[in-house]
Amino acid sequence: MDIRSLRYFIAVYEERSLSAAAKRCFVAQPSISTTIAQLEDDLGTKLFLRHSKGVSPTDSGSQLYPHACKMVSDLSAMRSLFTDTLTPLALSISLTPFLSGALISQVIKTMLDEVSGLTLKLVDESESADLRFTCQRYATDEDVFYPLWEDDYVIAMPLDHWLADFASLSIKQIDKQPFISRTPCDILESWNYLMQKQELTTDVRAQVKTEEYALDLVAAGLGISLIPEHSARGRSDLCLRPLNDVKLKRVVGLAHKKERSFPAHLINTILTAKQQLLVNNPPSDTRLT
Numbered sequence: 001m002d003i004r005s006l007r008y009f010i011a012v013y014e015e016r017s018l019s020a021a022a023k024r025c026f027v028a029q030p031s032i033s034t035t036i037a038q039l040e041d042d043l044g045t046k047l048f049l050r051h052s053k054g055v056s057p058t059d060s061g062s063q064l065y066p067h068a069c070k071m072v073s074d075l076s077a078m079r080s081l082f083t084d085t086l087t088p089l090a091l092s093i094s095l096t097p098f099l100s101g102a103l104i105s106q107v108i109k110t111m112l113d114e115v116s117g118l119t120l121k122l123v124d125e126s127e128s129a130d131l132r133f134t135c136q137r138y139a140t141d142e143d144v145f146y147p148l149w150e151d152d153y154v155i156a157m158p159l160d161h162w163l164a165d166f167a168s169l170s171i172k173q174i175d176k177q178p179f180i181s182r183t184p185c186d187i188l189e190s191w192n193y194l195m196q197k198q199e200l201t202t203d204v205r206a207q208v209k210t211e212e213y214a215l216d217l218v219a220a221g222l223g224i225s226l227i228p229e230h231s232a233r234g235r236s237d238l239c240l241r242p243l244n245d246v247k248l249k250r251v252v253g254l255a256h257k258k259e260r261s262f263p264a265h266l267i268n269t270i271l272t273a274k275q276q277l278l279v280n281n282p283p284s285d286t287r288l289t
Contacts, residue, residue, distance in 0.1 A: 006068040045060040047060055088117035089266065093121070093123070094122075096134050097184070100151070107133075108122075115265060132254065137186060143258065147274070148273065151250045152247075153249060157238070158237075166241060175202075178203045179203055183208075187248050187250060
C-alpha cells in the first residue's frame with residue numbers, strides 16, 4: 001500500500017467509475033484496476049462491487065475512504081512544510097515531434113506533481129532547452145541521458161488488411177506493399193538498410209511528419225506503416241503486428257548537457273517517472289487487434 005494507490009482508491013470512490021477515475025488521474029484504466037486489486041489483496045477485503053454502470057463501494061470501502069483522505073491530506077501538509085525552503089525552478093524542455101505525446105504527458109505530470117515550485121516551458125526541438133525529450137541514439141558524449149521507456153516498432157495496418165491474418169510478419173511480406181512513410185523517423189536509416197539488403201521495396205503512397213497523421217492514413221486504408229507500438233495504443237481502428245525476423249526499437253528519455261546541473265530531487269523525480277511509466281503502461285500483446 002502506498003500513497004498512489006490511496007489516491008487511485010479515492011478517485012474511484014468519488015467517481016464511482018474506473019474509467020472516470022483513470023481520466024481524473026491521467027492514467028490508463030488497467031492501472032487503476034490493477035492498483036485497486038492489489039489494495040484489496042493487501043487489506044484482505046473487497047472495496048468495490050463492479051456492475052454495468054460502474055462500481056459501488058462496499059462497507060469496507062466506505063470505512064477506508066475517510067482514512068485514505070486523511071493520509072493523503074497529511075502527506076500534502078507534510079510537503080507544504082518545506083515549500084517555502086525550496087527555490088522555485090523554471091525549466092525549458094524541448095520535444096521531438098515523433099515521440100509519444102501520451103507518455104511525455106505522464107512524465108511531465110509526475111515532474112509537476114512531485115517538484116514544488118517547478119514551472120515548465122515546452123519548446124520545439126530546434127530551440128535550446130535545459131532538458132530534451134529525445135531518443136538515446138541522438139544523445140552525444142556531451143550529454144547525460146536518463147532512459148524512460150522503450151518503443152518496439154510494429155507494422156500498423158487497417159483492421160481488414162490481409163496481413164492481419166498473421167500473428168507476426170516477416171519483413172519479406174512488406175515487399176511492394178502500399179506504405180505510409182514518416183520523416184523524420186529515428187530508425188528510418190536502419191529500416192531502409194534492411195529493405196535494401198534484402199532487395200525489398202515499398203510503394204510509398206504518402207510521406208508525413210507525425211505518427212498521428214501516419215496512423216490516420218493507415219486507418220483510412222491508404223497503406224501500412226512502421227510505427228512505435230506505444231504511439232498506436234488506444235487506436236481501435238488499427239491492427240498491429242510485430243516483425244518476427246527484424247527487431248527495431250528505440251530508447252526514449254530525457255537528456256541534458258553534462259555541464260548543466262540540476263537539483264537532486266528533480267533527478268529523483270525523473271527516475272520516479274520511469275517507474276510509474278512501467279506501472280501505467282505495461283507491455284501489450286501486439287499480436288492482437
